[in-house]
Amino acid sequence: xxxxxxxxxxEEPERKFRIKAVLLDIDNTMIPTSSxxxxxxxxxxxxLLLGGLQVDREVLMEKLNHIIKKYGSNYPGHxxxxxxxxxxxxxxxxKLVAKAVIAYHNAKQILLPYPDVPATLYELKRRGHKLYAVxxxxxxxxxxxxxxxxxxxxxxxxxxxxxxxxxxxxxxxEIILNKIKVHAKQCVMVGDRVEKDxxxxxxxxxxxxxxxxxxxxxxxxxxDADYKIKKFSEILKIxxxxxxxxxxxx
Amino acid sequence: xxxxxxxxxxEEPERKFRIKAVLLDIDNTMIPTSSxxxxxxxxxxxxLLLGGLQVDREVLMEKLNHIIKKYGSNYPGHxxxxxxxxxxxxxxxxKLVAKAVIAYHNAKQILLPYPDVPATLYELKRRGHKLYAVxxxxxxxxxxxxxxxxxxxxxxxxxxxxxxxxxxxxxxxEIILNKIKVHAKQCVMVGDRVEKDxxxxxxxxxxxxxxxxxxxxxxxxxxDADYKIKKFSEILKIxxxxxxxxxxxx
Numbered sequence: 001x002x003x004x005x006x007x008x009x010x011e012e013p014e015r016k017f018r019i020k021a022v023l024l025d026i027d028n029t030m031i032p033t034s035s036x037x038x039x040x041x042x043x044x045x046x047x048l049l050l051g052g053l054q055v056d057r058e059v060l061m062e063k064l065n066h067i068i069k070k071y072g073s074n075y076p077g078h079x080x081x082x083x084x085x086x087x088x089x090x091x092x093x094x095k096l097v098a099k100a101v102i103a104y105h106n107a108k109q110i111l112l113p114y115p116d117v118p119a120t121l122y123e124l125k126r127r128g129h130k131l132y133a134v135x136x137x138x139x140x141x142x143x144x145x146x147x148x149x150x151x152x153x154x155x156x157x158x159x160x161x162x163x164x165x166x167x168x169x170x171x172x173x174e175i176i177l178n179k180i181k182v183h184a185k186q187c188v189m190v191g192d193r194v195e196k197d198x199x200x201x202x203x204x205x206x207x208x209x210x211x212x213x214x215x216x217x218x219x220x221x222x223x224d225a226d227y228k229i230k231k232f233s234e235i236l237k238i239x240x241x242x243x244x245x246x247x248x249x250x
Numbered sequence: 251x252x253x254x255x256x257x258x259x260x261e262e263p264e265r266k267f268r269i270k271a272v273l274l275d276i277d278n279t280m281i282p283t284s285s286x287x288x289x290x291x292x293x294x295x296x297x298l299l300l301g302g303l304q305v306d307r308e309v310l311m312e313k314l315n316h317i318i319k320k321y322g323s324n325y326p327g328h329x330x331x332x333x334x335x336x337x338x339x340x341x342x343x344x345k346l347v348a349k350a351v352i353a354y355h356n357a358k359q360i361l362l363p364y365p366d367v368p369a370t371l372y373e374l375k376r377r378g379h380k381l382y383a384v385x386x387x388x389x390x391x392x393x394x395x396x397x398x399x400x401x402x403x404x405x406x407x408x409x410x411x412x413x414x415x416x417x418x419x420x421x422x423x424e425i426i427l428n429k430i431k432v433h434a435k436q437c438v439m440v441g442d443r444v445e446k447d448x449x450x451x452x453x454x455x456x457x458x459x460x461x462x463x464x465x466x467x468x469x470x471x472x473x474d475a476d477y478k479i480k481k482f483s484e485i486l487k488i489x490x491x492x493x494x495x496x497x498x499x500x
Contacts, residue, residue, distance in 0.1 A: 080390075090389075090413045091407075091409070091410070091413045094389030094392075094393050094410060094412075095390075095393045095397075095408070097390045097393075098391075098394040099393075099397060101390065101394065102394060102398065106359075109356075139341070139344030140330075140344045140345075140347045140348040141348075142344075143344050143348035144348040144351065146348075147345075147348055147349060148352065158345070159341070163340045163341045163344060
């Protein structure tokens with residue numbers, strides 16, 4: 001058995017048409033954020049139970065999910081509301097919230113990308129593509145995910161909607177193309193959400209690849225991606241196909 | 251050499267007068283919070299330098315301290331302001347803030363009490379005193395300190411001003427005495443700050459011990475504590491003296 005690592009200096013077919021830039025969604029495309037958030041929340045709930053709260057674990061989880069849905073995942077007081085709703089009196093509530101927050105943050109220390117992501121990114125770089133994370137959300141929180149999961153240094157850059165006071169709409173993708181000085185036709189967007197990652201990018205001529213991961217994998221849409229893949233690493237097969245097709249002027 | 255741990259079942263002189271409760275300030279009395287905060291900030295500053303920011307380390311530290319003084323230590327955006335003041339553009343700023351926040355939180359994982367604190371607390375408990383943390387500040391942040399430094403389970407309880415919409419004023423100490431059902435004369439307050447820990451407690455008849463630690467150790471005051479100690483563990487010598495004195499009706 002031969003030890004396999006990333007391949008160096010592999011022979012490449014000459015490419016007439018070049019995809020210069022690959023835009024990459026973060027949440028549930030490169031990093032299984034939802035799964036890790038669920039783990040962190042479960043740790044927090046368990047710390048409340050260990051702290052003496054006598055409420056059924058499933059009930060707590062359900063209530064917490066409801067609160068997160070109502071106030072948004074970036075709201076900083078989920079556990080305060082949870083314990084308020086359970087009528088836990090203030091001094092005890094503060095202690096339990098502290099326990100939950102510590103457990104949540106301890107769990108958050110571990111944030112790994114999908115296992116095939118780093119090797120795929122290195123291979124894409126080796127083939128000469130520029131790589132940019134493209135994400136909707138609070139900029140420093142998104143950067144925190146890239147840094148904690150050790151992806152940040154592989155990328156050539158990242159674009160977060162918050163920094164441009166915009167959402168993942170066609171104008172955002174226009175801004176990115178202007179910044180990186182690449183034409184839409186030389187660019188691919190990879191993401192898991194049709195409405196955010198595929199439709200707006202496609203509308204301005206960017207090629208699109210949809211990764212069928214996370215909660216949106218079964219969503220159907222009239223406008224869909226040019227390619228669909230089940231695993232992130234399949235992008236390595238898709239890009240040469242796309243470049244070949246474009247070279248032929250199809 | 252004999253292995254020394256906390257003493258169990260040691261003979262105690264019979265005490266006619268009992269100090270029933272010991273109230274204990276947290277910051278810089280039981281936990282050297284200021285030192286740990288300084289370490290965490292230094293780690294954060296270093297992460298900015300490692301992230302490529304080319305500003306003198308001392309200048310960054312000075313600017314950060316100025317911002318913390320201006321906005322208060324609990325303001326959540328110190329590093330955002332620091333980088334804004336240095337005119338770091340928004341997308342890069344978010345990345346650097348994320349790096350600083352990660353470094354700060356990683357450093358915060360480690361929070362130890364003064365080395366003599368746990369053994370002293372165990373010995374006070376063994377002698378039959380009830381122990382309560384008494385602190386000004388955001389309740390869940392203060393609980394976080396007690397939990398992280400592993401003091402929370404030794405204490406009989408904790409009172410944080412935020413839970414009572416009050417500051418460390420005489421009324422707060424009155425509330426505590428009512429809650430724990432102990433008379434002021436059967437109670438000692440231990441703290442490092444004359445204005446917060448000593449004067450208001452003393453004004454309602456609580457005995458007071460001042461620990462000469464932290465930034466306030468050289469502060470002089472017209473009204474001062476009944477006893478001053480240099481190390482937290484000296485409370486173990488002070489309490490029997492106090493009880494003896496009170497038994498004699500001095």
